[in-house]
Amino acid sequence: VSTERDVNRIVRSWLDDGVNVLPDRVLDAVLGQVPATPQRRASWLARRFPLMNNTVRAAALAAVVLVAVVVTVGLLNRGGTGGPTPTATPIPTPAPILPASGAVAPGSYRAEFITFTVPAGWQSFQGEAVDKLGGDPPNGMAVWPWQGIATVYGDPCRWQTTAHSVGPTVDALVAALVAQQRGSTVTPVDVTIDGFHGKQVDLMVPLDVQIPSCDGGTYKSWTDTTRGDRYNQGAGQHDLVDVLDVNGQTRLILRIFYPANTAADLAELQAIVDSIKITP
Amino acid sequence: MDTDLVRLAQNGDKGAFTSLAAALADRFLAASHRILRDLSLAEDATQQALLNIWRDLPQLRDPTRFDAWSYRLLVRACYAEAGRSRRWAPNLRLLPADEPAASDGLGTVLDRDQLERGFRRLSLDHRTVVVLHHYLDLPLDQVAETLGIPVGTVASRLHYAVKGLRAALDADARPAKQRGAR
Numbered sequence: 001v002s003t004e005r006d007v008n009r010i011v012r013s014w015l016d017d018g019v020n021v022l023p024d025r026v027l028d029a030v031l032g033q034v035p036a037t038p039q040r041r042a043s044w045l046a047r048r049f050p051l052m053n054n055t056v057r058a059a060a061l062a063a064v065v066l067v068a069v070v071v072t073v074g075l076l077n078r079g080g081t082g083g084p085t086p087t088a089t090p091i092p093t094p095a096p097i098l099p100a101s102g103a104v105a106p107g108s109y110r111a112e113f114i115t116f117t118v119p120a121g122w123q124s125f126q127g128e129a130v131d132k133l134g135g136d137p138p139n140g141m142a143v144w145p146w147q148g149i150a151t152v153y154g155d156p157c158r159w160q161t162t163a164h165s166v167g168p169t170v171d172a173l174v175a176a177l178v179a180q181q182r183g184s185t186v187t188p189v190d191v192t193i194d195g196f197h198g199k200q201v202d203l204m205v206p207l208d209v210q211i212p213s214c215d216g217g218t219y220k221s222w223t224d225t226t227r228g229d230r231y232n233q234g235a236g237q238h239d240l241v242d243v244l245d246v247n248g249q250t251r252l253i254l255r256i257f258y259p260a261n262t263a264a265d266l267a268e269l270q271a272i273v274d275s276i277k278i279t280p
Numbered sequence: 281m282d283t284d285l286v287r288l289a290q291n292g293d294k295g296a297f298t299s300l301a302a303a304l305a306d307r308f309l310a311a312s313h314r315i316l317r318d319l320s321l322a323e324d325a326t327q328q329a330l331l332n333i334w335r336d337l338p339q340l341r342d343p344t345r346f347d348a349w350s351y352r353l354l355v356r357a358c359y360a361e362a363g364r365s366r367r368w369a370p371n372l373r374l375l376p377a378d379e380p381a382a383s384d385g386l387g388t389v390l391d392r393d394q395l396e397r398g399f400r401r402l403s404l405d406h407r408t409v410v411v412l413h414h415y416l417d418l419p420l421d422q423v424a425e426t427l428g429i430p431v432g433t434v435a436s437r438l439h440y441a442v443k444g445l446r447a448a449l450d451a452d453a454r455p456a457k458q459r460g461a462r
Binding site: 007010011015020021026027029030032036037038040106127 | 292295298301302305306309313314319322323326327328330331335336337338339384391395410411414415442445449
């Protein structure tokens with residue numbers, strides 16, 4: 001590299017490579033938060049009012065009074081017709097989109113393709129999952145929807161040399177997950193969530209695995225087409241995966257927990273999963 | 281940016297803001313991704329910046345300055361995301377350094393790898409100036425307006441950033457020659 005001009009040219013070329021399209025879900029999350037986000041009125045807007053002269057101010061006041069009178073009279077007249085009062089048809093309000101981060105108030109939220117209800121003490125992870133205690137050992141938990149799994153690793157610890165692509169069906173994905181080398185047998189069982197059927201597999205990280213010694217220091221199960229990788233946070237961690245057929249599309253509900261989680265913890269986790277409504 | 285849309289959104293028109301946000305979204309992600317080098321952080325920064333634009337838009341006095349103002353909010357969001365702890369983020373992924381080089385005639389795989397490493401070693405201040413100037417093609421005075429710093433400071437940061445990247449590329453060239461000599 002000889003000149004600064006060369007470096008600039010290389011840097012510009014290098015910067016041209018990269019992601020250029022924001023996923024719709026991110027923009028949807030922004031627009032979903034707008035109604036609940038008040039705009040900060042500028043102080044310089046407020047300062048406009050003293051600039052009004054008295055005539056304008058009086059005219060504005062008169063206009064406001066006139067509108068109020070007209071509205072009031074209209075309402076009184078409508079009430080005097082004697083007919084039956086129409087009953088408004090209730091319109092179901094969709095649950096708000098899960099915030100991008102931070103603690104979430106108890107209630108229902110939307111994330112990815114699911115709507116679910118969380119109790120107190122949970123937080124948002126990137127607006128796509130909810131977790132408790134960060135999902136970290138020894139007793140964190142999480143519920144996390146996934147889709148578009150494209151790659152599964154035959155050995156999650158040696159993922160650099162065992163990656164293989166998977167077909168788009170529930171059976172293909174379940175077969176790939178069951179075949180992963182985990183030091184224990186994984187047996188799929190039938191599962192149904194919100195009327196959608198599929199298979200559930202319990203993918204446990206072996207207790208004796210030394211994750212820092214795995215490829216790249218991570219124990220990685222799969223990679224999807226848009227977001228990235230699922231890798232685990234500690235030995236003994238359970239990834240309980242519900243692989244569902246949602247109108248021909250494969251969808252995953254991943255719940256995360258550890259051996260140290262109590263029965264009450266797991267009941268709380270199950271309650272969230274039980275509340276899930278899937279948007280096909 | 282359409283100043284009429286900006287004015288409407290300033291006055292609470294959500295439809296106008298939707299149009300504004302849609303027009304900014306991809307550009308914001310591209311810029312923040314290049315500054316932060318992490319897709320997940322970049323998405324979070326973009327989301328936060330767009331929401332902050334909605335919230336603070338009434339405080340923008342001159343709608344013709346919307347572009348610089350909005351980029352300033354994006355840069356602030358990038359700084360905030362860069363400082364955020366990410367304990368179990370699954371999406372940290374280097375931009376692909378192992379893919380075939382584009383046909384720029386200079387970008388070998390090693391160049392790109394070294395650039396990635398060199399860029400990550402730069403401070404956020406330096407990365408931001410590089411991206412605003414070399415990726416978004418903003419002239420130095422607009423970079424200065426965006427960041428709220430003097431033009432001289434922008435030029436200085438750019439100089440040292442490019443110097444750092446040049447050093448990274450040169451560092452790559454030296455061992456390559458040694459390997460070739462064996």
